[in-house]
Amino acid sequence: MKIALLGHGVVGGGVSNIIDKHETKFTKQLEIVKILVKDASEATDDRMVFNIDDALIDDIDVVVECMGGLDIPFEYISKALKAKKHIVTSNKKVMATYYDELVSLAKENNVSIVFEASVGGGIPVMSNIRHTKKIDDIYDFQGIFNGTTNYILDKMFKEGDSFEDVLKEAQQLGYAEKDPSDDIDGHDVRYKCCLSGNMIWDTSLKLNDITTLGVRTVTQRDIYFGKRHQATLKLIGRGIKKGDSVQVLVQPEYINNYDTLAHVHTNLNCIELNSEYLGSASYIGQGAGKLATAHAVVQDIISLLTNEDVSLVNKSSVSIDNSEFMSNYYVRSKNLELFQDVIYKEIDSDVIITKPLNILKIKELVDKTDDSLMFVAGVSI
Amino acid sequence: MKIALLGHGVVGGGVSNIIDKHETKFTKQLEIVKILVKDASEATDDRMVFNIDDALIDDIDVVVECMGGLDIPFEYISKALKAKKHIVTSNKKVMATYYDELVSLAKENNVSIVFEASVGGGIPVMSNIRHTKKIDDIYDFQGIFNGTTNYILDKMFKEGDSFEDVLKEAQQLGYAEKDPSDDIDGHDVRYKCCLSGNMIWDTSLKLNDITTLGVRTVTQRDIYFGKRHQATLKLIGRGIKKGDSVQVLVQPEYINNYDTLAHVHTNLNCIELNSEYLGSASYIGQGAGKLATAHAVVQDIISLLTNEDVSLVNKSSVSIDNSEFMSNYYVRSKNLELFQDVIYKEIDSDVIITKPLNILKIKELVDKTDDSLMFVAGVSI
Numbered sequence: 001m002k003i004a005l006l007g008h009g010v011v012g013g014g015v016s017n018i019i020d021k022h023e024t025k026f027t028k029q030l031e032i033v034k035i036l037v038k039d040a041s042e043a044t045d046d047r048m049v050f051n052i053d054d055a056l057i058d059d060i061d062v063v064v065e066c067m068g069g070l071d072i073p074f075e076y077i078s079k080a081l082k083a084k085k086h087i088v089t090s091n092k093k094v095m096a097t098y099y100d101e102l103v104s105l106a107k108e109n110n111v112s113i114v115f116e117a118s119v120g121g122g123i124p125v126m127s128n129i130r131h132t133k134k135i136d137d138i139y140d141f142q143g144i145f146n147g148t149t150n151y152i153l154d155k156m157f158k159e160g161d162s163f164e165d166v167l168k169e170a171q172q173l174g175y176a177e178k179d180p181s182d183d184i185d186g187h188d189v190r191y192k193c194c195l196s197g198n199m200i201w202d203t204s205l206k207l208n209d210i211t212t213l214g215v216r217t218v219t220q221r222d223i224y225f226g227k228r229h230q231a232t233l234k235l236i237g238r239g240i241k242k243g244d245s246v247q248v249l250v251q252p253e254y255i256n257n258y259d260t261l262a263h264v265h266t267n268l269n270c271i272e273l274n275s276e277y278l279g280s281a282s283y284i285g286q287g288a289g290k291l292a293t294a295h296a297v298v299q300d301i302i303s304l305l306t307n308e309d310v311s312l313v314n315k316s317s318v319s320i321d322n323s324e325f326m327s328n329y330y331v332r333s334k335n336l337e338l339f340q341d342v343i344y345k346e347i348d349s350d351v352i353i354t355k356p357l358n359i360l361k362i363k364e365l366v367d368k369t370d371d372s373l374m375f376v377a378g379v380s381i
Numbered sequence: 382m383k384i385a386l387l388g389h390g391v392v393g394g395g396v397s398n399i400i401d402k403h404e405t406k407f408t409k410q411l412e413i414v415k416i417l418v419k420d421a422s423e424a425t426d427d428r429m430v431f432n433i434d435d436a437l438i439d440d441i442d443v444v445v446e447c448m449g450g451l452d453i454p455f456e457y458i459s460k461a462l463k464a465k466k467h468i469v470t471s472n473k474k475v476m477a478t479y480y481d482e483l484v485s486l487a488k489e490n491n492v493s494i495v496f497e498a499s500v501g502g503g504i505p506v507m508s509n510i511r512h513t514k515k516i517d518d519i520y521d522f523q524g525i526f527n528g529t530t531n532y533i534l535d536k537m538f539k540e541g542d543s544f545e546d547v548l549k550e551a552q553q554l555g556y557a558e559k560d561p562s563d564d565i566d567g568h569d570v571r572y573k574c575c576l577s578g579n580m581i582w583d584t585s586l587k588l589n590d591i592t593t594l595g596v597r598t599v600t601q602r603d604i605y606f607g608k609r610h611q612a613t614l615k616l617i618g619r620g621i622k623k624g625d626s627v628q629v630l631v632q633p634e635y636i637n638n639y640d641t642l643a644h645v646h647t648n649l650n651c652i653e654l655n656s657e658y659l660g661s662a663s664y665i666g667q668g669a670g671k672l673a674t675a676h677a678v679v680q681d682i683i684s685l686l687t688n689e690d691v692s693l694v695n696k697s698s699v700s701i702d703n704s705e706f707m708s709n710y711y712v713r714s715k716n717l718e719l720f721q722d723v724i725y726k727e728i729d730s731d732v733i734i735t736k737p738l739n740i741l742k743i744k745e746l747v748d749k750t751d752d753s754l755m756f757v758a759g760v761s762i
Binding site for chain 1 (some may be wrong): 646
């Protein structure tokens with residue numbers, strides 16, 4: 001199977017590492033023929049080309065996109081699909097943003113598009129969803145989808161460090177980007193929940209419909225509130241099937257310390273599926289990292305090599321309806337004016353627990369409140 | 382794909398439930414044609430037959446063995462393999478005991494033998510090992526392989542109940558057999574570690590070489606020792622590759638409460654694999670149970686249906702050498718005479734922590750000691 005690799009950074013470099021050097025019965029059947037890099041300054045190998053058209057030559061079977069970004073990968077993937085190449089991508093942003101377009105384009109051209117590495121990096125979530133679905137109905141999923149914020153929250157819990165200090169450290173370790181917004185505002189989890197939901201329920205979810213609360217403003221006081229109540233703060237993505245619609249959302253939650261999820265440490269991810277026959281099944285592993293993500297990319301290539309059924313369905317008939325998702329919320333803010341009618345319990349002059357509220361309502365109240373430092377998290381009481 | 386089902390008890394009943402009633406693109410292609418039951422008193426369906434030869438008719442593609450037991454299933458599976466039928470089995474005992482014979486017989490007859498349901502029930506461990514191995518080297522595995530003992534140890538930890546009371550309750554709930562020896566003496570974990578090791582390293586391990594310590598004699602004092610040291614007692618199976626040999630063993634261990642494994646509750650199983658590229662990957666789920674196990678059986682049938690590569694290798698050149706596995710041990714006994722030279726720390730008149738000892742040595746000392754109530758567990762100090 002002949003491969004064109006787009007991008008040779010962390011993930012792309014890992015992919016060529018595995019395919020070029022590791023000799024199993026399966027990897028022996030793979031050959032990287034072209035590697036697209038930016039320009040001659042990045043060329044370290046005579047397979048390297050600088051123009052997408054030089055990568056999409058006739059004898060290429062699979063195009064593996066590991067570039068990151070949005071517009072250019074979308075353009076290149078579209079071009080490759082039209083040239084009837086299968087696509088393997090680790091790019092959650094492009095997959096979640098253009099799911100419908102890309103899945104439809106793949107179908108029109110009778111090729112496949114697979115993206116295991118885009119959700120949970122090293123955890124084989126997509127392939128386990130694909131397997132489970134063959135005979136089972138998945139009711140819901142929940143989990144820790146982002147390693148960077150799990151690292152930050154875990155370190156804050158364990159060491160008592162401030163958010164700012166741990167974020168800086170995570171940036172130095174390469175766990176967090178220079179602009180960490182995608183991680184700390186929950187967008188990264190949103191992409192992954194979008195793709196998980198689409199895989200599980202054959203939907204084509206719109207990113208903007210996934211209600212999202214992040215952890216940018218979390219402080220030691222918020223962590224400590226959890227400690228006092230035998231709970232650990234985690235950034236959680238969840239999806240629930242309700243009749244003909246689904247609830248999909250991202251929010252910080254206080255997880256009871258009895259729950260295994262509260263004990264998923266460092267930058268690990270943990271994703272739990274609940275289905276009719278299998279019951280609860282959880283997968284814990286590296287959510288990112290060069291070789292773990294590259295492993296997932298190569299697994300996808302091998303799924304194509306072995307003719308596994310990786311076809312996707314994108315019914316747009318099923319959509320998100322979060323109007324019934326209820327939770328109590330922990331709210332810390334200097335300005336609790338808008339929350340006066342929904343207080344269940346006052347914890348402090350600037351901290352309350354709300355009555356059970358719908359997530360759309362809490363999101364509305366948060367957006368209306370004039371306090372850029374406020375912090376909100378789901379809590380069980 | 383035409384199926385003969387051997388046995389229609391808990392698992393067999395679950396398998397026919399899923400295949401007969403659930404209509405997915407995959408299950409639609411499966412048909413149960415014959416069901417072997419003991420005699421007419423068990424017949425509830427006109428597919429039922431009472432003689433193995435009536436089940437192994439020409440147009441059967443796959444024989445699914447869900448009978449349990451050892452000698453009769455071995456005879457029937459061998460007969461089916463010779464008749465060139467693929468085998469799917471949930472029977473860990475027969476697979477672990479006759480691994481070499483059955484894998485060789487399958488090869489000779491050019492058919493497959495698959496046994497996902499035999500290890501970890503609802504956790505897709507075997508298929509994830511199969512997947513991971515395609516491109517990666519698995520160094521070691523460890524985990525909670527037995528739901529019954531995890532239920533007992535978890536309940537003892539949480540509620541302070543005695544071993545005897547929780548065992549009785551587990552028997553009433555159907556989690557434990559009337560004769561619970563296979564569970565509480567560690568044999569069940571031994572079968573599963575044997576099969577996991579064989580799958581991971583292409584070995585053909587002998588059951589008797591897997592050093593095994595059980596939890597039959599555990600008391601609240603032993604549980605409490607863990608609590609005082611921020612650790613939780615679990616029955617652990619583990620395997621480690623060392624050069625050309627492997628270490629495979631079963632023993633109770635005090636797991637540090639920081640570790641996710643310490644927070645796997647009730648009758649859940651948790652199996653962790655460590656490999657070169659993927660790093661640490663853990664799977665948590667129902668280790669047994671009617672529908673979870675049946676789900677695993679049906680997944681195996683679908684692997685055959687979709688022509689997945691499920692071929693096995695049984696090199697007997699790699700064998701177990703546990704002579705280098707070292708640990709400190711917690712030992713509680715009224716008779717510590719033989720342990721005088723290996724004491725690291727005296728905890729009580731009848732409780733010590735040993736210096737680092739090889740597991741074969743500790744097993745020898747345990748076997749020599751005249752105290753049927755003694756309890757031993759690995760501990761980190």
